[in-house]
Amino acid sequence: xxxxxxxxxxxxxxxxxxxxxxxxxxxxxxxxxxxxxxxxxxxxxxxxxxxxxxxxxxxxxxxxxxxxxxxxxxxxxxxxxxxxxxxxxxxxxxxxxxxxxxxxxxxxxxxxxxxxxxxxxxxxxxxxxxxxxxxxxxxxxxxxxxxxxxxxxxxxxxxxxxxxxxxxxxxxxxxxxxxxxxxxxxxxxxxxxxxxxxxxxxxxx
Amino acid sequence: xxxxxxxxxxxxxxxxxxxxxxxxxxxxxxxxxxxxxxxxxxxxxxxxxxxxxxxxxxxxxxxxxxxxxxxxxxxxxxx
Numbered sequence: 001x002x003x004x005x006x007x008x009x010x011x012x013x014x015x016x017x018x019x020x021x022x023x024x025x026x027x028x029x030x031x032x033x034x035x036x037x038x039x040x041x042x043x044x045x046x047x048x049x050x051x052x053x054x055x056x057x058x059x060x061x062x063x064x065x066x067x068x069x070x071x072x073x074x075x076x077x078x079x080x081x082x083x084x085x086x087x088x089x090x091x092x093x094x095x096x097x098x099x100x101x102x103x104x105x106x107x108x109x110x111x112x113x114x115x116x117x118x119x120x121x122x123x124x125x126x127x128x129x130x131x132x133x134x135x136x137x138x139x140x141x142x143x144x145x146x147x148x149x150x151x152x153x154x155x156x157x158x159x160x161x162x163x164x165x166x167x168x169x170x171x172x173x174x175x176x177x178x179x180x181x182x183x184x185x186x187x188x189x190x191x192x193x194x195x196x197x198x199x200x201x202x203x204x205x
Numbered sequence: 206x207x208x209x210x211x212x213x214x215x216x217x218x219x220x221x222x223x224x225x226x227x228x229x230x231x232x233x234x235x236x237x238x239x240x241x242x243x244x245x246x247x248x249x250x251x252x253x254x255x256x257x258x259x260x261x262x263x264x265x266x267x268x269x270x271x272x273x274x275x276x277x278x279x280x281x282x283x284x
Contacts, residue, residue, distance in 0.1 A: 001244050008241045015230050024223070037226075037270035041233050041263045048240040052256055055247055064248045122253045 004048045011040035056118075057100040065121065067130055072099075074188040082189035083179075092148075106147045140187075142171050145178045222273045229269035236263030 014036035023029060055061055063072035075088040075098060084102070087093050093101035104114040117137060124131070149155040150168070160183070161167050170176035178184050239259030243252055278284045 004244055005241065008237045012234060012237055015234055019227065019230050033226075033270070033274075037229060037233065038267055041236060041267060044237060045240055045260055045263050048244060049256060049260065052243050052247075052252055056252070061247065061249065118249065119253065122250055125250065 001051055004044060004051060007040060007044040007047060011036065011044055014040055056115075057097040059096060059098050062099040065125065067125075067134065070190045070193075071134065071188050074190045077189055079189065082186045083184055084188045102144060105141065105144065107143070139177065140179050142174055142176075142178050146172060222277060225269050225273045229266045229273070232262050232266030232269065236260070236266060 014032065017023070018029070018032045018036040023032075059072060059075070062068055071084070074082060074084050077085040078089075080086055084098070087102065088095055088098045100114075104110045120137075150172075155161065156168065164170070164176070167176070171178065179187060236259050239255050239262060241259075243255035243259060246252075246255065275284070
């Protein structure tokens with residue numbers, strides 16, 4: 001981040017110098033123009049946007065919208081049943097990017113799709129369309145689980161998994177959902193989630 | 206093109222170019238501000254506005270500068 005700040009200060013100073021009266025046409029002005037009107041702005045934009053995109057992977061970014069408060073807090077819930085807290089507390093996924101690790105597809109345009117979905121969130125927020133229940137746009141994909149667990153010996157030799165007919169094939173094809181088949185259906189949990197009248201819990205997430 | 210025409214052309218291009226360069230400098234400076242702000246205001250809504258706005262300002266500023274460079278090169282008969 002501080003590299004970007006230094007680039008901005010240097011870039012603005014160069015712009016001011018290159019626009020100084022009487023300097024135009026002087027020796028080296030074209031090079032100064034190239035640096036101040038092209039090289040520094042491009043370098044600054046690239047480093048800044050890269051830093052911003054990196055920040056967007058962090059849990060604190062997901063939690064910057066208050067509607068996600070309980071989901072973020074559920075990461076530290078002290079129970080070995082909810083998937084989010086198990087993965088977060090045991091560092092099965094990098095803690096600082098836990099949301100991103102589980103909710104963004106590992107496929108080629110997963111990150112892009114996540115940004116588009118994020119724009120939907122912002123649009124809904126600006127339209128004051130806060131959902132009564134936080135839900136995924138589409139059923140959770142097994143491929144996100146299998147990306148890490150698939151090659152794991154502990155996963156394939158698990159008794160419940162081994163007892164299931166064609167388990168890995170069905171899980172890979174999506175016929176058997178990891179989350180909604182009654183196996184790992186508690187993704188996030190917080191106190192009072194299922195209290196009467198509280199319908200803000202997530203469904204099959 | 207004789208020498209007199211070339212000089213008056215240079216002056217005309219020079220005036221237009223200075224105006225465009227000034228606008229380009231302002232746009233790029235605003236781009237610096239918008240993108241720089243995105244490093245400090247990292248709420249989802251702020252980033253949704255600041256990143257596209259900063260990128261667009263910077264891009265338009267650079268394109269404007271390129272038009273000045275191209276016009277300058279044309280006036281000198283380089284292209």
